[in-house]
Amino acid sequence: MAVVGRKVSGITRPTNTGGQDAQQIISDMLSGVDVGGYDFSGLGGGTTSNPNTGVGSILSGKAALLNAGTNADKFAYTQGQDAYAQQLAASQLEAKKKALLGLYNTNGGYDLTGILNSIQGIEDTSKQGIEGQLSSSLAGVGEGYNAASDLMNQGYSGLDEYLANNQKNAYSDVTAQGATVQNDLQNLLQGQGAMSPNVESYLQSVNANLASSQSQFQNLLNTLASIETSGQESRKKEAKMSRTSATTGLGQQRAGAEAQLRAGANQALVQLATQMAQQRLAAEQQSASNKASIAQILAEAGIDINPEKVTPVEDNPADGFTFDPTLLPDFSNLDWLGGANFGSGFLTR
Amino acid sequence: MAFDMGLFEAQRRAAQTSYGANASMNAYSRFLAEQGMGQQKDVLTKQYNRALPQLMSAYGKRNVAGPNVQSGIQRRGLGDFAQQKISDFGNLTQQWQNANRQYDLQGTQLESILQQNLADLESEKARQIAEDARAILQSRAGGY
Numbered sequence: 001m002a003v004v005g006r007k008v009s010g011i012t013r014p015t016n017t018g019g020q021d022a023q024q025i026i027s028d029m030l031s032g033v034d035v036g037g038y039d040f041s042g043l044g045g046g047t048t049s050n051p052n053t054g055v056g057s058i059l060s061g062k063a064a065l066l067n068a069g070t071n072a073d074k075f076a077y078t079q080g081q082d083a084y085a086q087q088l089a090a091s092q093l094e095a096k097k098k099a100l101l102g103l104y105n106t107n108g109g110y111d112l113t114g115i116l117n118s119i120q121g122i123e124d125t126s127k128q129g130i131e132g133q134l135s136s137s138l139a140g141v142g143e144g145y146n147a148a149s150d151l152m153n154q155g156y157s158g159l160d161e162y163l164a165n166n167q168k169n170a171y172s173d174v175t176a177q178g179a180t181v182q183n184d185l186q187n188l189l190q191g192q193g194a195m196s197p198n199v200e201s202y203l204q205s206v207n208a209n210l211a212s213s214q215s216q217f218q219n220l221l222n223t224l225a226s227i228e229t230s231g232q233e234s235r236k237k238e239a240k241m242s243r244t245s246a247t248t249g250l251g252q253q254r255a256g257a258e259a260q261l262r263a264g265a266n267q268a269l270v271q272l273a274t275q276m277a278q279q280r281l282a283a284e285q286q287s288a289s290n291k292a293s294i295a296q297i298l299a300e301a302g303i304d305i306n307p308e309k310v311t312p313v314e315d316n317p318a319d320g321f322t323f324d325p326t327l328l329p330d331f332s333n334l335d336w337l338g339g340a341n342f343g344s345g346f347l348t349r
Numbered sequence: 350m351a352f353d354m355g356l357f358e359a360q361r362r363a364a365q366t367s368y369g370a371n372a373s374m375n376a377y378s379r380f381l382a383e384q385g386m387g388q389q390k391d392v393l394t395k396q397y398n399r400a401l402p403q404l405m406s407a408y409g410k411r412n413v414a415g416p417n418v419q420s421g422i423q424r425r426g427l428g429d430f431a432q433q434k435i436s437d438f439g440n441l442t443q444q445w446q447n448a449n450r451q452y453d454l455q456g457t458q459l460e461s462i463l464q465q466n467l468a469d470l471e472s473e474k475a476r477q478i479a480e481d482a483r484a485i486l487q488s489r490a491g492g493y
Contacts, residue, residue, distance in 0.1 A: 144489025148482035155352075155478025162471045170460035174453055179446060181439045185401075185431045194424035194431075202432045206439035213443060217450050221457075228461055235468055239475065246479040250486055257490030 097303050104294045112287040116280060123276040127269060134265040138258055145254040152250065156243040163236050171225035178214035180207045351484075352477040360470055368463040372456055379452035386445040393441060397434050404430055 103109075183203050189195040298304075408423045 148486040152482035159475035194427035
């Protein structure tokens, strides 16, 4: 068809070329060429019928012929206008469809994988930090234990050395001294014949009493020495027990501190894992929500929302389609991260 | 209380000084007691030395003693004199020994107390060092 127009997005818009098109149509009709559904069989005085209006007219002669040419020209123009409008609408709809499908396939620019990777990176870094701090803390406790243990051993070694070398049993160094009474009148008594058994036995009795008191005092010293020895042995055992108790106490203190540190680290790791799981869940929920929102828009636009049938749509300037963001719904206000703050750069594509 | 070596040394010196003072006092008291006992022994010896000639003289005046004269009265009297002397010197010796033993026992107790005090100080020193060690570990463990 001899239609001249301007090309807009691959669509030829018809222009009104006036009588030239009409003449061409008439020529085509007369030569038997199909002019697009119009029945010009009544041009010889018969009846013409407009396919659009269904209104027929009875013309005759040249006037009828001229009238038919004008109508055909007008109709051709109108038809071109309608076709252009339809093509433009279809093109816009296709562009919108492609944009929506592209948005659907890219989940509205929501990079779930990137966000999950970022969350994993944060978790790994935090976990390493917690484990590193735990290791450092345990090392510090170990150093503290070694220092405390050395100091304590020095103290009790000094006590052991003192008790072994300086402790004396004062009572064992004392011996009861004894004295006897002499009868310096013995020679006189014998010379006078006065040395009787009574004098001799009395002397022995007095010396026996002195010896008895000496023995009793020695027994007292022995008892005190034994008590002293027992006390010293008790003190040594007490020192040994104190050392053992202190050593055990330090060990328990160390174990308690280490257990507390490990428990704290475990708690921090659990808390971290919980937070990260919450972040992952929020990200996945946000992704699913985005996809559902886009799918709803697609469904409302009459586009198949079955993800299995959705094929990626890419910009292809060759087919006249250029992505036009103004045709898309505005998602700029969506909260992609559910309030999470991961710093900058996570959504950069 | 954190371990303070200076405080322990001061306590050690105080214990030794106290022992030295008490031991000196005890030794001096023992010396005075021995001196007193020696004087009592000398007095008693002199008394008996003076009494014996008087006793013999008394028997001579009563013609119950003398050259080639021995009587039962004199023999019994000398025997009683000898027993009394033995008894007096026996009692004096016993008193002397009891006094000496009391001073010896007191001196030994002072030495024993000193040993125990010094050992107590060493034990307390070791205990405070152990307490400091626990505090060190606590501070290291509690800092994290």
